[in-house]
């Protein structure tokens with residue numbers, strides 16, 4: 001039991017237009033409700049989706065926009081009907097902060113697929129107020145959309161698991177791909193991809209990284225534990241891996257051909273699309289028919305799966321590989337992420353940053 005103080009003024013870093021440049025922005029949080037928790041943000045990861053959103057790649061962006069959906073924070077206040085958390089708890093908030101609770105996906109505990117889902121930023125809450133994300137001093141979230149950060153997981157380490165981690169865990173679980181001995185590949189070794197290698201290895205898979213260059217080879221094999229490495233433009237390397245994979249997790253964030261990767265799948269293999277690409281992708285039908293291959297997609301994971309992946313990482317001793325930066329570096333970090341120059345996720349130390357200029 002607890003009570004919530006009145007409307008809070010916070011400072012975030014917002015994009016003001018499609019340049020995507022973030023700068024300080026003062027706003028008030030939405031009105032609190034009985035099942036809400038107030039979260040003081042500690043850390044927030046930078047996902048490539050933050051770039052898609054702030055730069056209006058999908059044509060649906062509203063400004064000012066405070067991005068950030070890999071949020072770890074400390075609960076500072078709880079509403080009178082909050083049962084799951086108390087002040088002092090360290091919690092995570094991800095991509096979704098609301099859903100209808102009555103549709104089939106909501107009842108099936110996969111609320112990320114609810115057509116009435118509310119995004120943690122660039123959306124409108126039930127009270128009509130814009131939602132704003134984790135590059136800010138505080139957030140308010142309904143307790144259903146917060147997860148417990150297990151003791152044994154450092155808060156900065158946990159941040160990337162709230163999007164990147166669950167985004168790879170969810171399809172592996174859903175498509176029955178958690179069995180040891182499978183042969184999988186991760187296409188695109190970035191924030192999502194590096195968690196893909198770690199999670200798939202921890203499930204006992206033989207993991208191949210497919211990358212656009214050989215620059216990440218030593219790191220992938222020695223640090224992340226990948227078993228094999230292919231450069232996608234090397235036709236000879238790609239040919240040696242034909243018909244060998246049970247699945248490919250494709251994290252490339254731009255339009256790319258699918259057929260070279262479909263060729264790598266064995267009978268019933270799955271190409272699981274993760275990248276947010278606002279253009280049609282192409283393939284000819286025999287590429288899937290002759291091998292009963294599937295092209296599918298997956299969107300983050302449920303709150304339940306988010307809690308699960310956190311516990312999975314503790315149990316398996318997995319951490320994310322991160323570069324911690326302060327908020328005054330966020331625009332450089334975003335530029336570097338766009339240039340494919342990050343090892344492998346930036347995490348902003350929000351609480352340790354001066355948010356006003």
Ligand SMILES: NC(=O)C1=CN([C@@H]2O[C@H](COP(=O)(O)OP(=O)(O)OC[C@H]3O[C@@H](n4cnc5c(N)ncnc54)[C@H](OP(=O)(O)O)[C@@H]3O)[C@@H](O)[C@H]2O)C=CC1
Pocket residue numbers: 046047048049050052163164167187188189190191192193210211212213216251252253254256273274275276277298299300301337340344
């Ligand atoms: N479906 C979902 O629920 C989610 C989707 N996403 C989306 O997944 C995508 C990846 O996100 P994230 O991992 O954060 O992004 P990153 O930028 O961290 O990683 C993407 C990787 O793709 C490869 N890549 C980048 N640009 C190109 C290019 N022009 N051509 C070929 N390969 C390229 C690079 O790997 P390499 O150097 O190995 O080639 C890069 O490291 C984004 O579109 C994001 O919006 C993110 C989270 C959840």
Ligand SMILES: O=C/C=C/c1ccc(O)c(O)c1
Pocket residue numbers: 047049050058095163276299300
């Ligand atoms: O990073 C998490 C969000 C991913 C995402 C996937 C699909 C889509 O259309 C989006 O707008 C975001």
Ligand SMILES: [Zn+2]
Pocket residue numbers: 047048049050069163164
């Ligand atoms: Zn994300």
Ligand SMILES: [Zn+2]
Pocket residue numbers: 099100101102103104105106111114115116117
């Ligand atoms: Zn619903």
